[in-house]
Amino acid sequence: MTAIVWFRRDLRLHDHAALHAAALTGDPIIPIYILDDSLCRSAAVGDKRLYAYFAAIGEFANDLAQLGGRLLIRHGDPQQLLCQLVQETGANKLFFNRAYTPDARKRDESVSEVLKSHGVFVQSCKDLVMHEPEEIKTKQRTPYAVFTPYRRVWQTLPKEKPFPQSTKWQWDERLHELAGEPVPAVEAFGRKRPTGTEWESEQFGERAAHKRLQQFINGDILSYKEKRDMPGVNATSRLSFALNAGTLSIRTVYHRVLEVLMQARGEQVTSIEAFVAELIWREFYQQVLYFHPHTTNHAYLPQFEKVAWENREELFACWCQGETGYPIVDAAMKQLIETGWMHNRLRMITASFLTKDLLVDWRWGMAYFAQQLIDFDEAANIGGWQWSASTGTDAQPYFRIFNPVTQGEKFDPDGVFVKKYLPVLRKVPLQYIHKPWDMPEHIQEQAGCKIGFDYPIPCVDHAQRRKLAMALFQEAKDRHAKTE
Template sequence: MTAALVWFRRDLRDVDHAALYHALRRHDRVHCAFVFDTEILDALPGRMDRRVEFIHGSVVALDAALRARGGGLIVRHGRARDVIPALAASLGVAEVLSNRDYEPAAIARDDEVAARLRGMGIGFADFKDQVIFERGEVLTQGGAPFSVFTPFKRAWLKALTPFYVKAYPVEAYAGHLAPPPDGTGVPTLAELGFATTNLAELGVTPGRAGGRRLLADFLTRIGRYKSARDFPARKGVSYLSVHLRFGTVSIRELAAAALAVGGEGAETWLSELIWRDFYQQILWHHPRVVAASFRPEYDRVVWDDAPDLFAAWCEARTGYPLVDAAMCQLLHSGYMHNRLRMVVASFLTKDLGIDWRLGEAFFAEHLIDFDLAANNGGWQWAASTGCDAQPYFRIFNPVTQSEKFDPDGAFIRRYLPALARVPARYLHAPWTMPPVDQKLAGCVIGQDYPAPVVDHARARARTLARFAVVKGADGDVAEA
């Protein structure tokens, strides 16, 4: 008889799980473990973190699901690179199995764990689980990684067969699960050194049950996804990003659901899932993007050192309502609508002239669904430094974006109560409101709501001049 250890990370579910399936197929006795990694937790800026609370709730749910199958989770709190080899040795397993991660730090950690296990005569195996296609599975005809999304998408769809979205039948082999040692349980948030946040108040339910409920709801309205997804005041998107990030839902079940439904909305949503694969393979093939521009010539761009402007952006004090409302949404909930992520990123880089890396780091700190590949890819897209990015001269106008995607101001008024009584004709640019109307609305600009920190037209001209070092790379000037 042989035993194995499955190391759960960003795959917190007991179904359709690649590493768990292979462990159950290969071995007679399968232990399951999760590590609250202090190398990650100790680097967090505070002790109230929605991600940690979401992970904790999902680990509790996973433990309960595994116990219902006769197994359970061994949960540890420490350095994963130390805990996993020690645990594997104490359990006497022949092999440790996990699902693959594509982030440079995670790859280095896994390489170290694998080496330490080999030194003890224990095997290590990892599997594709969080993407449909990984690494070198979708390449150009010349065998190179794609750097433009549309041809990647065409190749992705051409390569797709039912095999790639088929669920791993974990439940068929669940009899091989080993229960954890007596007295083993999940430590409380307080025992981990963290406090509860407003996650419950926000209606975010961790674990597979929460993800499944959101998916079921989204499938009733997926047909409207293409027409509704850009409007933050509407219930147009899936809200599944945090569940996808921590694997409480499977990418295969989401892609399979989109393919089964079909139609314009489902096809558009599937395209967003393909973007996720695209950015993961960019990160794997080009790990330098973590700190540098994907397009090296754009590292010649000189960004402004403007801490006051950066603080205004971080604190929702720019004077541009859609930008400030979006930042308020992020600060309040840890979530930001995807259209707004593009708007605020464009504003930081092309209106304020601030390095995209500062915005990326701020999002990394606050987003509950933070994913390095997608966050980096999105920021470099907005800053025009990345693969398949918008041209540097395509600069979002924060007023016209507001008028187009929040036309009646419902989203703005929800997050900026100071603007609640501002007439609709002034809401998107309240500094244009005459003084008498400001007083009538109870919103004096510069007192009740900030004046714009920059003039968009002048900022746009400065951006075009800033990018002169790469002029000619992208074509003609335009504005969105």
């Protein structure tokens, strides 16, 4: 008897639901990861995102090897390859952790159906979230469309604790003889490997994730509410990649945070609760996508499905390249280009700017983020973009439009973040750092920053575009009302 454990977004050994369930059977285990071309060869997945995920796979493979095991890596169709592995080994059990996105659910249902028809016992496990979409519904048994009541219910439900760690794993004796591929490298798929110490592969593994969690709960979590919106201060958890790739479990994070919360006092309590709320937002967006799969490419709110976006490609290119002429927007986009990550406040600012100032369809920006972000989470990306574009659940009302200047002044008051990612503005006086176009010519000369030459003139006028955006959204709303 042999149990296959199929790894996906759960690249770790500790507190792993499917691995724990397989170990309880007492059967020898074959760990497998299946490379899919929808990830490896897709133009929708950028080089940095692919590299980070491959690095996590590599670190996980190393961890297994140190325990005498091996991560069997194969490339192709999961259904075909798992059936083939069953035939090769006589394995009679398959364990994997559940996924909730539309494509993943279809894949998993297909795999389960075929393997069961071959007499294989299949068990899927809850691992990605504390509470699955079906667990939290209204009294009418419908999914929540507003975060706050969802959060209240989420907080009242009992929470699973991390699974106990096995002291010894029983690997299948044929594991090292099975044909498999080496840990993937981005170069093998025609991609460019990022350089720099921050891109060393160990930064993306399970040990690094646990270290980052420990650092966060030892310090920044206690002032999280106060500092989390300040991109110039490294005060957020930076756990998004670990949670998405599964190098760290949500159970571990939640219960470690809970331990700190029980010892906290005063403002520390509200800061920790603010962080927990972010964990709940992550699950809220999972359930929105689960119950509303059309939101992958359509507005949750039907009245805003047909906003008359301008979709000017030259403005979209300016936004992507961080050359809009609005410093907080441009610095944020440069951060994304350089690091594959963006501060959450900046994700909201840049998304609002693209949709409300540049009048570009939110789907364009959503796809660009999906390509660039190493911590890409489909549900969170869709939810965040639809929130900013005022088309989603619990969305930012369309008449509330972020002003990129005041957002910069409020959240980067000393220009620390802007100057880090826009070095051309480093000598610009603070009073002009978020609106450099207001600098008199002699100050531009002193700062070595000539507007329109060294740094771009704003590509649009915010006040004018704000009015136009409001009019376009109202028109879409009125058109929809007439068809009802």
